[in-house]
Amino acid sequence: MSDQEQQPHRSGFASFVGRPNAGKSTLTNALVGSKVAITSDKPQTTRSAIRGIVHRPDGQLVLVDTPGLHRPRTLLGERLNDLVMTTWAEVDVVAVCFPSNEKIGPGDRFIVTELAKVRRTTKIAVATKTDLAEPERIGQHLLDIQALGADLGFEWQEIVPVSAKSGDQVSLLSDLLVGLLPEGPPLYPEGELTDSPEETLVAELVREAALDGVRDELPHSIAVVVEEMGLRPDRPADKPLLDIHANLYVERDSQKGIVIGHKGARLRQVGTRARTQIEALLGTPVYLDLHVKIAKDWQRDPRQLRKLGF
Structure with a gap:
């Protein structure tokens, strides 16, 4: 009997947390x-707890990718923080991401202080983006992470340096996470990579494309709602076409102009980029119809937040 056969199968949930733009989605x-989580060089990109599923012979790891925890300034911010805290209490392992190319700051301390209040969950630290830091810097960073845990009265179960971009130590992290899960059968069918509805993934990919290269004030202000999505009825089975109609909501007229661009050029770019990603994800040719609408101050309006799915 091989070692693998003797090993019990493990399954469970792990959540990556960290301040905005700490590399959580890229790691997922x-x-x-x-690609199951959208990535962007703009902080605050992730809005929903998308789950990615890692299938292995010895276990199944379900990753819950939460929004970055931050001091909230709007009702949307408060709701996103509540989502993070609820997730922490429900998963088996919480992995806090600390970018190696940045010093530990007040944002990190705030997160770890909140996490210290969650008693039962196993906590590990991940030093992300090691491809952007020198070895000495990484060494110091690992010591700082250890000190932060000690300072707040707990010991990290593991501290792991990784680079999601270069792939360095990603399989080691996978081994460690699976090893910390309870014994149990697979929770999802083989081959399933996420339990998010396709409409959610499509909306997220459109939003990622819309965020690419726009000014800093826009990320928080863009919401995407897929209004309609379905296969075009008059197409032969071997030549399907998926029709998607989606609205991009912004808060002000000036933002609408930024998203649409000169003579609609920017919106066409967004459509092309999003369509390519959606086709790769769903494996079907796509006709993508995008419209930009204004939902005034939606981040602060409970009625609009509900309508936009928050």
Whole structure:
């Protein structure tokens, strides 16, 4: 009997947390081996707890990718923080991401202080983006992470340096996470990479494309709602076409102009980029119809937040 056969199968949930733009979504995608979470160089990109599923012979790891925890300034911010805290209490392992190319700051301390209040969950630290830091810097960073835990009265179960971009130590992190899960059968069918509805993934990919290269004030202000999505009825089975009609909501007229661009050029770019990603994800040719609408101050309006799915 091989070692693998003797090992019990493990399954469970792990959540990556960290301040905005700490590399959580990129790490989720690297572990799953497919794009299930949107990534952007703009902080505050992730809005929903998308789950990525890692299938292995010895276990199944379900990754819950939460929004970055931050001091909230709007009702939307408060709701996103509540989502993070609820998730922490429900998963088996929480992995806090600390970018290696940045010093530990007040944002990190705030997160770890909140996490210290969650008693039962196993806590590990991940030093992300090691490809952007020198070895000495990484060494110091690991010591700082250890000190932060000690300072707040707990010991990290593991501290792991990784680079999702280069793939360095990603499989080691996968091994460690699976090893910390309870014994149990697979929770999802083989081959399933996420339990998010396709409409959610499509909306997220459109939003990612819309965020690319726009000014800093826009990320919080863009919401995407897929109004309609379905296969075009008059097409032969071997030549399907998926029709998607989606609305991009912004808060002000000036933002609408930024998203649409000169003579609609920017919106066409967004459509092309999003369509390519959606086709790769769903494996079907797509006709994508995008419209930009204004939902005035939606981040502060409970009625509009509900309508936009928050």
